[in-house]
Amino acid sequence: MLLIHCPYCEETLPEAEFAHAGQAHVVRPENPSAQSDEEWENFLFIRSNVKGPHYERWRHVHGCGRFFNAVRDTVSDRFLTTYKAGAPRPDLETLTGEVK
Amino acid sequence: MSETISALNNAGYSGLVRIDETGLQGMITLRGDLSLTTVKKVATTASGATFPGQRQITVSDTGALAWMSPDELLILCPYEEVSDRLAKMTKTLGNTNALAVDVSDARAIFAISGEDARDVMAKLCPVDLHPEVFKPGEIRRTRLAQIAAAIWMEDDDNFRLICFRSVAQYAYDVLKVAAAAGSAAGFHAAQDPV
Ligand SMILES: [Zn+2]
Numbered sequence: 001m002l003l004i005h006c007p008y009c010e011e012t013l014p015e016a017e018f019a020h021a022g023q024a025h026v027v028r029p030e031n032p033s034a035q036s037d038e039e040w041e042n043f044l045f046i047r048s049n050v051k052g053p054h055y056e057r058w059r060h061v062h063g064c065g066r067f068f069n070a071v072r073d074t075v076s077d078r079f080l081t082t083y084k085a086g087a088p089r090p091d092l093e094t095l096t097g098e099v100k
Numbered sequence: 101m102s103e104t105i106s107a108l109n110n111a112g113y114s115g116l117v118r119i120d121e122t123g124l125q126g127m128i129t130l131r132g133d134l135s136l137t138t139v140k141k142v143a144t145t146a147s148g149a150t151f152p153g154q155r156q157i158t159v160s161d162t163g164a165l166a167w168m169s170p171d172e173l174l175i176l177c178p179y180e181e182v183s184d185r186l187a188k189m190t191k192t193l194g195n196t197n198a199l200a201v202d203v204s205d206a207r208a209i210f211a212i213s214g215e216d217a218r219d220v221m222a223k224l225c226p227v228d229l230h231p232e233v234f235k236p237g238e239i240r241r242t243r244l245a246q247i248a249a250a251i252w253m254e255d256d257d258n259f260r261l262i263c264f265r266s267v268a269q270y271a272y273d274v275l276k277v278a279a280a281a282g283s284a285a286g287f288h289a290a291q292d293p294v
Contacts, residue, residue, distance in 0.1 A: 008170050011155065013226075013242075017226065017242055062243045063169075063242065064168070064169030064170060064172075065169055
């Protein structure tokens, strides 16, 4: 079973307690009305399809309920790290994938 | 006035372990900044228990206090005392940005007791229930098969489980299946230190 570290519960827990919640660090425009159709479409629908380390949102839905971010390798399904929502994007160079 | 009854009205089953829906239980959810003195005070006063650490549950004579998430606590108390305790909480909280709500009738609570309790629970919850890992004093919000649940241990052979009232029948049925005669796993007993 895939194990995921919840940065809020500070424990490494089974995937069955978590839900995937899409790509991370997608910033909502401050003034949506000022967006062109193309920019708005980009914000709403256009996502990268990464092969390798991918920044993702996850939710500890059957636990504390919190959303957090993760870097997951889409090839190996390995979680390189997880971090609290709002925390800066970790530098991929520094990630070892060792469970904290 | 109509008679208030719990989800399964104290249903009980004896199999590998004893399963009981333990009836009406007062439950108050408190959400807010858990580092605030007022929030801590309100929680400990209402539950009579000491403030729990992360993933912990503390017990008092008349209730318990559980850490549910970084901004949520659950207070257990006698069902009849909920309105009183809640009123006091709301008064003390005053303008503090926090919310205390009576959730007693939204939930169901079960006791799972017996030597095989760890085995029965381990069939349904993706939790490491090894006696050296999961001990009395800890609480886990997790899944019970397909539903959300919170579990903790009163002592080494006794689990408590809270789930939503709407899925109480499912919880009871799935617990009965896991505790059916002839389905002993004997896993945790075999793990006991000699
Ligand atoms: Zn969590």
